[in-house]
Amino acid sequence: MGNILKTLADKKRELSPMFVRIVDYVIQYPEEVMSETITNTAEKAGVSVGTISRFCKEIGFGSFTDFKVAIARSYHHPAPSDSETQGSYAGLKELMSIIDANLSVADQDQIKDAARLIHDSNHVLLLGAQTSSCALEFVRDNLIRLGILAIRINDVHDVLSCSLEGKQSTAIVFSDELVSETTIGLLAELRESKVHIISLGKNSMSPVMAISDITLVPISNDHAKPGFGLPKVIGELLLSDMLLRHLIELDEKYPESLNKNAQRSFSIQAVIHGLSKKFM
DSSP, rough: EEEEEEEEHHHGGSSOOHHHHHHHHHHHHHHHHSOOOOHHHHHHHHHHHHOOOOOHHTTTTTSSSHHHHHHHHHHHSOOHHHHOOOOHHHHHHHHHHHHHHHHOOOHHHHHHHHHHHTTTTTEEEEOOOOGGGHHHHHHHHHHHHHOOOOOEEESHHHHHTTTTSSSOEEEEEEEEESOOEEEEEEEHHHHHHOOOEEEEEEEESSHHHTSSSEEEEEBBSSSBBBBOSSHHHHHHHHHHHHHHHHHTTTOOHHHHHHHOOOOOSOOOHHHHHHHHHHHH
């Protein structure tokens, strides 16, 4: 369809007043639309969710996700040919679906509770391995920028060296489906030390989830199953980003720390822009 933003501007005269509202919002805020759920866009455009769905079908898209992918294509690479972008379009569409799934289904109240545990803690312990290391290091880096003591732990000796007695601590566990006995033992040691545990992983039935205070599960693009591979990594990063955003809102000292220590290195919009550049 070429440059969808230009197409929308050209078609405004042919559209109903409600559809024109959507066009005006999309043209003014294309970056925001790429990262929003259909509900967010409907609220900001001043229309209903049903109107957004009808609008997408009216202009030739099967879903709101398809429409957002077209915006990403236009925003970063105007007027690509269909033959050149067929495979890339499919890849970006899948990734956008993963993002939509996590944004739409994430339990914001639960994420806020997790942020509160971190805020009320003297320090935060982080545990994870393999593909989870990406989200773990991202969270650790940004907690430090916020002025929060964040320590990566690997074994019981690391726990003992943290001097947990008399301090309120929270552990964030980035877990895979297979959890070693060593990890379970480490978490048991944390429990004995009265440490709150936030688990973030793909298997809600794993032993880690069973002993956690709060469980956050990234999902894949089918909105039902936990993510695997790249969907898992993206889901963990998005949930981590939401957790950090809620944390920043809890105390004015956090924005002040960011100003001193450089801004956060990550945002949902940055993910979408990065993915569109990578796959388009």
